[in-house]
Amino acid sequence: MNEKKEQLKKELKEAISQITEMHSLNELKVEYLGKKGKITELSSNLKEMSLDAKKEFGKILNELKEEATSLVEEKRKEIEERLLNKKLESEKIDITLPSKKVRRGSKHPMTRMIEQFEDLFVSMGYTVYEGPEIESDENCFQKLNLPKGHPARDAQDTFYLENEYENFLLRTQTSTAQVRAMEENHEKGPIRIICPGKVYRRDEDATHSHQFMQVEGLVIDENVSMADLKGTLELFCKTILGEKTEVRFRPSFFPFTEPSVEVDVTCFKCGGKGCSLCKQTGWIEVLGAGMVHPNVLTMCGYDPKKYQGFAFGTGIDRFAMFEYGIPDIRTIYGNDIRFLKQFDRKEEQNEVK
Amino acid sequence: MKLSRKFVSDYIEIDNNLSIKDIAEAMTAVGNEYESASSLLPCTHLVVGEILECRDHPNSDHLHVCKVDIGSEILNIVCGAPNCRQGLKVIVALAGAQLPAGEIKKGSIRGVESNGMLCAKCELGLDHKFLEEKDKAGIHELPNDAVVGSDPIALLGLDDEVIDFELTANRGDLLSILGMAYELGAIYKKKVKDIDVSYTQNREDIHDTFKVEVKTDACPLFLAKKVKNVTIKESPNFIKNRLIASGIRPINNVVDISNYVMLETGQPLHFYDASRLGDTLIVRDAKEEEELITLDGQRRTLAKEDIVIANQEGAIGLAGVMGGLSTEVEEDTKDIIIESAIFDSIRVRKTSKKILRSEASTRFEKGIDPKRTYMAIERSCALLEKYADAEIVGGMVEYTTLSIQDTIIDISLEKIKKVLGISLEQDTVVGILEDLGFIVEQGETLKVTVPTRRMDIHMEEDLIEEVGRMYGMDQIKGKLPLLNVVTGSYNKTRREIKNKLVTLGLSETLSYSLIPKGEVTSFTTDTFTPISLADPMSEDKNTLRYSLLYSLKEIYLYNKARSQEDICIFEVGKGFYKEEGVYKEENKLAVFMTGDYYLDIQKTKVDFYIIKGVLEELLDYLGYQNRYTLEVDTNIPKEFHPGQSASIVLQGKRIGVVGKIHPSIVSKDAFAFEISLDKLLENRGTRMRYKDIPKYPEIKKDLAFIVKKEVTSKEIEAVIKKTGGKLLKEIEVFDVYTGENVKEDEKSLAYSLTFTDINRTLTDEEVNEVFKTVISQVEEICKAKLRDK
Structure with a gap:
């Protein structure tokens, strides 16, 4: 029997080695392992055998079946692999042809800038506060220590509403949010807000637009000082403009803060070496800030003996112009689709600079 | 405020080693910013020369060829000035000299070597208002005693340096040389020198011949002195040059002294010709419509808020702003009344804003130190005595309601x-x-x-x-504040809306709130009171917008003009209106779409169904699924296509409009929607809750109906839904067809219905039962025909 087995195996091996096509393999399988196949038929001998011989024969037969099957399956795998490779080869495409697009929109650069500001300050416990764009003269000026006739009003050419001269206006500064936030805080307790938004002034050229955007920050608490203001603005400027940015305080004047400072940062273009953007000074003015004036605290119902606070404000347009290298503010409000669509991706350095 | 280094050096010692930039930076560091800091004349390499020889140029009918002695050597220079002649002392710009017009180079002019330039005064960078005709007509003629080889700018007394400050509104005190001296003194730790106010008075008393009546509370301090027999002539050079460095044009000694003292003390003065003024000076509020001819010859009509100086005849000056023509100091003036006074800053500001900003009004607006009012009148007497031969009349007329207190x-x-x-x-x-x-x-x-x-x-x-x-x-060293930990917050919904629209392929715009008044009612059928400006910059930006769609349409037109025609944009902003006397602001979202849009991965022209898809995707994402409907509405803004537009209704309330832009507004196929975010967000969705996932298989069945064109899909869906009962889970329109095999006035609508039951497997029989009912009901109610497969 063993001889017979070896002979059949050899025969099968030879036959398999000749095969290249799947259907021939299938036929061969039937020929040997099918119901009437050469191997299967061997079991007909079993009937006449003794029990022991049966056992012996059966074992060998099973071994033969297994071995034959694995020979066929091996071949099957080989053919399948070859067929698959052939198929893959035939499916080769030119991957350099243009893709089928999914349309991608874009967020306005100013929105992107505001979201950066919001994310930073919200992470420090500030609430984003938004006031109305139509304001009273009282909130926009008087309660910010700018009474009627104050010369500092000249710096902000105001759009008054029709028949509302020195009464109702389009806000010229987001500082009005200071007044609202303090007045709306009925407990007269601590405040931590930023207020981004549109402001309007009667002025227009390459660096001024009659409508632009500012963000105002206000912190009121029992123990906040100029040093806290500086630390906060250092963090702000480093986060937005880059880790290497340095911040400089220069004394200045705003009616609603005392002391007041203007805040310069190392020039983002030249890094402080001096260039045309910073007029060779190495510094660029980006913010106005100071300690909330005691008169403002008092007018908004706070006790200046108990509370003090700091406030800061900046033009978002300026930051966006710096951030993206936009030379003319009018581009920002021009809404050329070719401008807008440039802002259709995540910024590489969005997280850390 | 222009600060002359020479002028301020009269009162404070400044180290010569400090450059003008150093001083300007030091002032900036203490809060006084500057615009520029430079030499008064921005010139280098200038030297006094003498023309030894002046001959005609061989190749020109007007040029001269000169030999010029500059001390160290003799230069050959070609010059075109008509007054160029032998023996003249001149200003020579050497090769390499920087002049406002550029650098002087060695060269040859029409074949003759020229090693420099002879200068006219107008070539040195002096402002035009300081130049006379002769300064432009020819080269400057220096005096005969000018030393060859020396510095001509120093000889002219114009070797000064100037810082132009941009002062903050609170520092009125720095609008004076003395104020600047105190500030510099604090920086450099130097004492301010005394000002000379000494003079002799005659035995007369001003009170005998002159009186002042103040009839307004807008003048808390008024001082007057009289001087006699002045000689009107040119000012000495130092006065002229200090005025020039300060940006004020010299006129004559008397006028110059009033300006000089104003610059020194910050107190504006006014000199009246005493004979023209008369014996009484009155300070009062102007009468309504009162007229006055000011110094500049202009006839001004005044109002009650203006303060005037008057005599018995009428107004003779606009207090704090400008004098009047009738009492001006002139060539023949002999006796002068000097006014040194304080006027109400707010009223001066109002008048000057209306009429004219002057050096005087700027100072009054910022406030005057009353001690300087006294100092200035004394100082002007001292200078008039010294430089205008004035005889100072004894006594001073003094009106004051002030008590000067530290x-x-x-x-x-x-x-x-x-x-x-x-x-x-x-x-x-x-x-x-x-x-x-x-x-x-x-x-x-x-x-x-x-x-x-x-x-x-x-x-x-x-x-x-x-x-x-x-x-x-x-x-100050920065530190981070130690504050209680609190949670911050921002408007998350608005950010979600923007993010959603961006992922749907739309670009965000940012446009102006101000639009033309005539456009404020476009793109809306609401009735409201629009808000306009009192004093707009232009007619196209005079009213606050109510709808954002006008702006988006303008953006489309702007881009179209630049051949950009695939415009899919949105904006979130405010609509403004007035209601019962109250100013209102409503947050709105507007979307505008035209041209190509990528749908799945195919480029498709935007149509109504695309923008409807964008709208639904946004609203469904925000949690409004099944809570809003689009309704055909006859009250649609006229800027929309009446047959391709709808109202967006949320729980019975109209919150916006969607549709095709009317072809008369935009000729190409363009679509838009606008919704009130405030109205939308008033009805926020409920929290997201888990629902059981169906355990049993769904059965899908498709069918198509042919109906009349005017039958809406919504009507058919309503019937299907009603007859489908609770086994019917979903209806989807998967095809709309018109054309072959469908009559002209008909359309074919194909639906895919999904049946399922949460508790058991449905049998074909029961689904078929429902399906048949659906067909018969739609056929009956919608006059539909089932379309054969």
């Missing part, structure tokens, strides 16, 4: 620390305050007497600012 403020080191966040030694603080000219009395706190010139200092915080700015605000 401000005394307590300041503590503890408070300084609390505000600035730094600890300073008492000595440091006292030193700073004393350098500023304040008097400090040391005790438990510091008692500080503030001089009257510092009108900006009223309270402890003001003094802390003084300490901070002189110590150096930048010396």
Whole structure:
């Protein structure tokens, strides 16, 4: 029997080695392992055998079946692999042809800038506060220590509403949010807000637009000082403009803060070496800030003996112009689709600079 | 304020080693920003020369060829000036000289070598208003005694340097040379020198011949003195040059002195020709419609808020702003009345805003130190005596309601620390305050007497600012505030809306709130009161927008003009209106789409169903699924296509409009929607809740109906839904067809219905039962025909 087995195996091996096509393999399988196949038929001998011989024969037969099957399956795998490779080869495409697009929109650069500001300050416990764009003269000026006739009003050419001269206006500064936030805080307790938004002034050229955007920050608490203001603005400027940015305080004047400072940062273009953007000074003015004036605290119902606070404000347009290298503010409000669509991706350095 | 270095050096010693930039930077560091800091004349390499020889140029009919002695050598220079002649002392710009017009180079002019340029005064960079005709007509003729080889600018007395400051509104005191001297003195720790106010008076008394009547409360202090027999002539050079460096044009000695003293003290003066003025001067409010011819020859019509100086006949000057023509000092003037006064800053500001900003009004607006009012009148007498041969009449007319008092403020080191966040030694603080000219009395706190010139200092915080700015605000070391931990927040929904629209392929715009008045009612059928401006910059930006769609349409047109026609944009902004006297602002979202849009991965032209898809995707994403409907509405803005537009209705309330832009507005196929975010967000969705996932298989069945064109899909869906019952889970329109095999006035709509039951497997029989009912009901109610497969 063993001889017979070896002979059949050899025969099968030879036959398999000749095969290249799947259907021939299938036929061969039937020929040997099918119901009437050469191997299967061997079991007909079993009937006449003794029990022991049966056992012996059966074992060998099973071994033969297994071995034959694995020979066929091996071949099957080989053919399948070859067929698959052939198929893959035939499916080769030119991957350099243009893709089928999914349309991608874009967020306005100013929105992107505001979201950066919001994310930073919200992470420090500030609430984003938004006031109305139509304001009273009282909130926009008087309660910010700018009474009627104050010369500092000249710096902000105001759009008054029709028949509302020195009464109702389009806000010229987001500082009005200071007044609202303090007045709306009925407990007269601590405040931590930023207020981004549109402001309007009667002025227009390459660096001024009659409508632009500012963000105002206000912190009121029992123990906040100029040093806290500086630390906060250092963090702000480093986060937005880059880790290497340095911040400089220069004394200045705003009616609603005392002391007041203007805040310069190392020039983002030249890094402080001096260039045309910073007029060779190495510094660029980006913010106005100071300690909330005691008169403002008092007018908004706070006790200046108990509370003090700091406030800061900046033009978002300026930051966006710096951030993206936009030379003319009018581009920002021009809404050329070719401008807008440039802002259709995540910024590489969005997280850390 | 232009600060002349020479002028301020009369009152404070400044180290010669400091450059003008150094001084400007030092002033900036204490809060006084500057625009520019440079030499008065921006010229280099100039030298006094003498023309030894002047011959005609061989190849020109007007050029001269000169041999010019400049001390160290003799130069050959070609010159075209008509007054060029032998023996003349001239200003020579050497090769390499920088002049406002450029650099002087060696060269040859029409074949003759020229090694420099002979200069006219107008070539040195002096402002036009300081130039006379002769300064432009030919080269400048220096006096005969000018030393060859010396510096001609010094010889002219124009070797000055100027810082042009941009002062803050609170520092009116710095609008004077003396104020600047105090500030520089505090920086460089130098004492301010005394001003010379000495003169002799005659035995007459002004009160005998002249009186002042103040009839308004807008003039708290008025001083007048009289001088006689002045000689009107040219001012001495130092006065002229200091005025020029300060940006004021010299006229004659008397007028120049009034300006000179104003620059020194910050107190504007006015000189009247005494004979033309008469014996009484009245200060009063102007009468309504009163007329006055001002110094510049203009006839001005005044209003009650203006303050005038008048005599018995009428107004002769606009107080604090400009004098009148009738009493002007002229060539033949002999006797003068000097006015030194304070006028109400707010009223001067109003008048000057209306009529004219002058050097005087600028100073009145910022406030005047009354001590300077006295100082200025004395100083002008001293100078008039010295430089205009004036005889000073005894006595001074004085009207005052002021009591001049020093401000005394307590300041503590503890408070300084609390505000600035730094600890300073008492000595440091006292030193700073004393350098500023304040008097400090040391005790438990510091008692500080503030001089009257510092009108900006009223309270402890003001003094802390003084300490901070002189110590150096930048010396403060930043730290992060120690505050209670609180949660911050921002408008998340608005950000979600923007993010969603961006992922749907739309670009965000940012346009102006101000639009033309005539457009404020476009893209809406609401009735409202629009809000306009009192004083707009232009007619196309005079009213606040109500709808954002006008702006988006304009953006489309702008882009179309630049051949950009695939425009899919949105904006979130406010609509403004007035309601029952109250100004209202409503948050809105507007979307505008036209041209190509990528749908799945295919480029498709935007149509109604695309923008409807964008709208639904947004609203469904925000949680409004099944809570809103689009409804055909006859009350649609006229800017929309009546047959391709709908109202967006949320729980019975109209919150917006969607549709095709009317072809008369935009000729190409363009679509838009606008919704009120405020109205939308009033009805926020409920929290997201888990629903069981069906365990049993769904059965899908498709069918198509042919109906009349006017039958809406919504009507058919309603019938299907009703007859489908609770087994019907979903209806989807998967095809809309018109054309072959469908009559002209009909359309075919194909639906895919999904049946399922959460508790069991459905049998074909029961689904078929329902399906048949659906067909028969739709056929009956919608007059539909089932379409054969």
